[in-house]
Amino acid sequence: MRATALPAALALALALAPAGARANPLDMYGFLSRSTALGGAVTADVGDVSAGYYNPAGLARLRSFRAELGYLYTSPSLNTDGRDNHVDSTRGFVGGLVAPGRVFRLPFAFGLAVHVPDERLSQVRALPQTQPRWELYSVRLQRLYIAASLAISPWRWLRLGAGLVFMASTRGGFDISGRISATQPANSALTHGVDADLTAVRYLQAGAQVDLPGNVTLGAAYRDEFKLDTALDADLQGQIVVGGINDPRALTIPGHYGLRSHVMTAFQPRQVALGAVWRMTPELRVMADLMWVQWSRYENPTASLDVALDLTIPAGVPGLRQPSVPQPAAREAMRFHDTFVPRVGLELTTPVGRHALAFRLGYHFDPTPVPAQAGLTNFIDASRHVAAFGLGLTLRRLGALLPGTVVLDVHASMQLLNSRSIVKADPNDPVGDYLATGTVLNLGTTLAVGFE
Amino acid sequence: MKALRTVVLALVTGCGTLASPGAGDTDLPSGRSGPYRLLDSEELSEGLCLLREESVVLSDPAALPLGPHRTALYFTRREGARRTILRAVVVDGRRLEAPPEEVLAPSLAWHGDGVGAPDVAATRDGFAMVFDTAAGLGLATSADGRAWRSSDEPRLTADASLGELTPLRAPTLVVRRDDSLIIAYESAGAIWSATATALAAPLSRVDADERTPRRESLLAPGDDARDAGVVGYASGAVGDPSLRAEDSLAGRTLYRLFFSARSAPFALDGGSDFQRAVGLAGSFDAVHFTRSETAALGGRVDPSVAAPSAWSDGSLRTWLFVNGRCDSNGRNQGIRVAVAPGNRRYPRTP
Numbered sequence: 001m002r003a004t005a006l007p008a009a010l011a012l013a014l015a016l017a018p019a020g021a022r023a024n025p026l027d028m029y030g031f032l033s034r035s036t037a038l039g040g041a042v043t044a045d046v047g048d049v050s051a052g053y054y055n056p057a058g059l060a061r062l063r064s065f066r067a068e069l070g071y072l073y074t075s076p077s078l079n080t081d082g083r084d085n086h087v088d089s090t091r092g093f094v095g096g097l098v099a100p101g102r103v104f105r106l107p108f109a110f111g112l113a114v115h116v117p118d119e120r121l122s123q124v125r126a127l128p129q130t131q132p133r134w135e136l137y138s139v140r141l142q143r144l145y146i147a148a149s150l151a152i153s154p155w156r157w158l159r160l161g162a163g164l165v166f167m168a169s170t171r172g173g174f175d176i177s178g179r180i181s182a183t184q185p186a187n188s189a190l191t192h193g194v195d196a197d198l199t200a201v202r203y204l205q206a207g208a209q210v211d212l213p214g215n216v217t218l219g220a221a222y223r224d225e226f227k228l229d230t231a232l233d234a235d236l237q238g239q240i241v242v243g244g245i246n247d248p249r250a251l252t253i254p255g256h257y258g259l260r261s262h263v264m265t266a267f268q269p270r271q272v273a274l275g276a277v278w279r280m281t282p283e284l285r286v287m288a289d290l291m292w293v294q295w296s297r298y299e300n301p302t303a304s305l306d307v308a309l310d311l312t313i314p315a316g317v318p319g320l321r322q323p324s325v326p327q328p329a330a331r332e333a334m335r336f337h338d339t340f341v342p343r344v345g346l347e348l349t350t351p352v353g354r355h356a357l358a359f360r361l362g363y364h365f366d367p368t369p370v371p372a373q374a375g376l377t378n379f380i381d382a383s384r385h386v387a388a389f390g391l392g393l394t395l396r397r398l399g400a401l402l403p404g405t406v407v408l409d410v411h412a413s414m415q416l417l418n419s420r421s422i423v424k425a426d427p428n429d430p431v432g433d434y435l436a437t438g439t440v441l442n443l444g445t446t447l448a449v450g451f452e
Numbered sequence: 453m454k455a456l457r458t459v460v461l462a463l464v465t466g467c468g469t470l471a472s473p474g475a476g477d478t479d480l481p482s483g484r485s486g487p488y489r490l491l492d493s494e495e496l497s498e499g500l501c502l503l504r505e506e507s508v509v510l511s512d513p514a515a516l517p518l519g520p521h522r523t524a525l526y527f528t529r530r531e532g533a534r535r536t537i538l539r540a541v542v543v544d545g546r547r548l549e550a551p552p553e554e555v556l557a558p559s560l561a562w563h564g565d566g567v568g569a570p571d572v573a574a575t576r577d578g579f580a581m582v583f584d585t586a587a588g589l590g591l592a593t594s595a596d597g598r599a600w601r602s603s604d605e606p607r608l609t610a611d612a613s614l615g616e617l618t619p620l621r622a623p624t625l626v627v628r629r630d631d632s633l634i635i636a637y638e639s640a641g642a643i644w645s646a647t648a649t650a651l652a653a654p655l656s657r658v659d660a661d662e663r664t665p666r667r668e669s670l671l672a673p674g675d676d677a678r679d680a681g682v683v684g685y686a687s688g689a690v691g692d693p694s695l696r697a698e699d700s701l702a703g704r705t706l707y708r709l710f711f712s713a714r715s716a717p718f719a720l721d722g723g724s725d726f727q728r729a730v731g732l733a734g735s736f737d738a739v740h741f742t743r744s745e746t747a748a749l750g751g752r753v754d755p756s757v758a759a760p761s762a763w764s765d766g767s768l769r770t771w772l773f774v775n776g777r778c779d780s781n782g783r784n785q786g787i788r789v790a791v792a793p794g795n796r797r798y799p800r801t802p
Contacts, residue, residue, distance in 0.1 A: 081701050083479035132480040378481075421702035427734030428744045434481035435701035 025090045026053050026115060026145060027268070028136065029074055030388075032094055033409035033446040037390020038345030039362025041289040043275030044209055044219030045345075048448065049096040052113025055207035055221040055273075056149035056161025059109040062098045062450075064404060069095035070446030072115070078134050078417070078438035080380065087137050092117035094446070107153040111163070115145040129302040129332055132378035132431055135370060137440075147205065162206040165226075177237045179245055179252075187245040190238065201226055203268070215279040221272070225297060228266035234259040240311075255311040263303040269369075270294040275343075283350065289343040295369030298336040300377075332377045336369040358392035362413070374425040380436045382420040388413035388442075407448040415440035482793075484708075484762070484770040485732050486748035489794025496546055496789070497801045500754075501778035503527065503540060503552065504786030512569040512622065513773035513787045514694070515542075515763035516579070516597065522549070523763045524597060525773060526581070527787055528568035534558070535566025537583060539598060545763070545771035545789060547801045556600045562587045563602070569622040569759075571694065572597065575631070580651055582607075582623035582635055589623045589637060593651065608646060608655050610639060614667045620644075622759065624695045626707070626738070627651075634695065634738050636709065641689030642669035643711060645738070660739055670741050671711060671733055688714040690731070692759040695738070707738040710748065710772070712758040727751050730760045730774060730790075749774065749790050756782060757790075768793070 030036030032050040051058030100109040149163025178190035207221035236257040243250025275289035343364035370381040390411035419437040537556040541549040588606030610616040617640040646655040661668040692712040729747035776788035
């Protein structure tokens with residue numbers, strides 16, 4: 001891959017950025033097998049396609065073109081009161097590429113990271129706020145994710161990277177205007193207009209890696225917040241005619257009915273990760289991360305509805321009053337709180353002839369940002385312990401067809417959700433007390449090909 | 453690169469068209485507070501009622517769970533002035549396993565003309581039943597739920613000085629794990645309660661608000677005689693209590709009190725008409741109850757619904773047995789069934 005190919009690759013990434021994409025499942029389950037098996041503690045260590053998610057600066061580690069393709073499968077078993085709520089599995093293809101080159105003699109790389117669900121590209125569900133739902137699972141994880149990143153290494157000990165993740169927001173509306181006959185509806189004369197607009201939402205991610213003496217590397221990564229809104233506006237502007245539609249003597253009541261619906265269909269909190277890796281020996285490395293996640297800006301995903309009715313009732317019409325418009329239910333404040341997520345990982349690599357075999361362990365603790373649900377809302381979640389294990393087989397110089405390396409990584413991780421009692425303040429709560437707990441099995445594999 | 457783009461586009465297009473509707477909302481917790489829907493004659497084999505008898509009034513059902521799909525149903529049979537207590541076994545909420553059998557009839561002098569309005573709870577040694585008579589509330593015990601032995605005298609009689617201005621009626625019983633019991637009952641259009649440390653121990657009356665000079669009931673009629681627009685629920689008399697204790701997996705005990713509510717008659721209807729509904733109140737201590745803002749079962753379909761008793765035969769479904777009309781003009785009164793959630797219709801029972 002030459003530097004001249006980079007603009008074309010970037011254009012490809014932009015062309016593939018889908019209109020319907022939304023938040024990503026990578027925060028919950030990790031991205032690609034090696035990084036997932038290390039508990040995601042790779043901010044300072046990542047140097048493969050997964051850098052497109054964990055830390056774009058890591059892309060600049062690579063000196064040759066690399067393509068990766070894998071599959072992610074998760075099996076949630078999330079329960080309330082001991083009954084499985086059958087939350088959807090998240091599964092799909094994962095992969096991407098890294099295309100390195102040189103700009104002004106400096107190492108440079110472009111990376112593309114993709115998660116393509118194999119069931120649905122995105123999902124939107126609007127539920128009443130009293131309806132129990134596993135808020136951080138289910139709909140939120142049925143997403144397509146595409147990130148395009150660039151990285152540069154101005155000095156051998158420093159790598160910098162940044163990227164954009166592309167999302168889309170939907171806004172639509174329809175207008176109806178004309179005359180409505182109250183006595184002869186079939187004679188009503190109405191014109192309709194529909195307007196739908198898909199607008200792009202982009203958010204930034206950036207990172208850095210610094211090599212220190214003593215085989216230690218520090219890393220930092222930043223992922224910006226994004227909110228994805230779906231809005232629907234409806235306007236009915238016209239006249240209600242009591243009598244013949246064209247009869248000038250008929251009673252005419254001008255009016256306007258407006259409806260504004262707004263729902264937040266996805267939210268990704270702002271994240272800052274700091275990490276370190278210590279290569280203790282050429283075969284053994286340990287790594288740790290600490291991530292701050294700004295959940296406190298999470299908004300109530302329940303649809304907000306504004307309805308307005310304005311009728312101009314002519315004077316001298318007794319007994320005719322403008323009907324009242326029902327008031328929408330007040331939306332509860334979410335009161336999510338920020339969390340700190342600690343991660344650790346360990347990788348042991350053993351040479352096998354000219355090839356290599358890697359053993360990986362990882363762990364992270366993900367405190368729930370969801371506060372006690374003592375009121376009307378039922379956003380279910382619990383703190384997670386996530387333990388991961390993985391293997392990686394690196395095959396080198398397999399022949400003229402593949403002069404580079406072929407890497408096969410596999411991972412298995414298990415999320416264990418702490419049991420959480422949801423107790424209600426009101427003994428007449430429509431849902432009542434319940435106990436939430438669960439596990440999520442996460443399996444995956446990645447095949448990587450690195451060219452010389 | 454062209455080939456890669458083609459492959460990715462094919463994946464994106466293909467994957468987006470194969471999805472199932474999505475899940476994540478099955479077997480979610482529910483407070484079982486309704487709203488309930490009365491089953492109609494298309495869903496029951498005997499018409500509108502699960503239990504009916506010509507020229508006889510069947511009323512005051514009380515469910516005692518026997519298993520995942522079976523419940524015993526105790527109820528009053530009134531023929532003329534004589535009242536007896538019968539037992540039936542109901543399967544899947546809508547079908548009788550066998551014809552009802554009489555389990556308690558007036559046999560002692562203090563029973564007078566009859567015994568009725570039963571409620572039954574399991575105890576460490578068998579079962580206990582509370583019932584009403586003209587003389588007061590009685591208690592009976594049984595080893596098998598079918599052969600009952602009544603107490604020799606009333607266990608509780610009305611005390612006007614404590615606010616019980618009318619005879620005590622329609623008792624309901626909860627036996628707690630430590631063998632102590634709570635009995636709630638109706639008197640003077642309100643619901644009261646008493647507790648005892650054991651079945652044989654003396655009952656002591658509960659005052660729901662000990663800060664006031666007079667004894668307060670668990671549940672009293674609402675202040676607004678016109679129900680603030682919720683006709684038939686908040687105002688007028690409350691009665692026919694059915695109290696149950698539910699231990700949640702979250703570690704608390706919730707007391708649910710189903711009751712009949714009756715609107716105050718108002719002048720527009722000649723001063724005599726009122727409407728009924730079934731209400732639900734909840735409490736964490738069995739003393740201080742909060743009433744739901746809306747009725748669990750309204751009286752629109754059947755204006756005579758009353759005396760509820762609930763039974764859950766699954767994780768989410770609850771059946772509610774109530775007094776009701778078995779024919780369109782209300783001449784035949786029997787026991788009807790309502791269900792929550794009510795959005796599913798059931799095929800007629802065989």
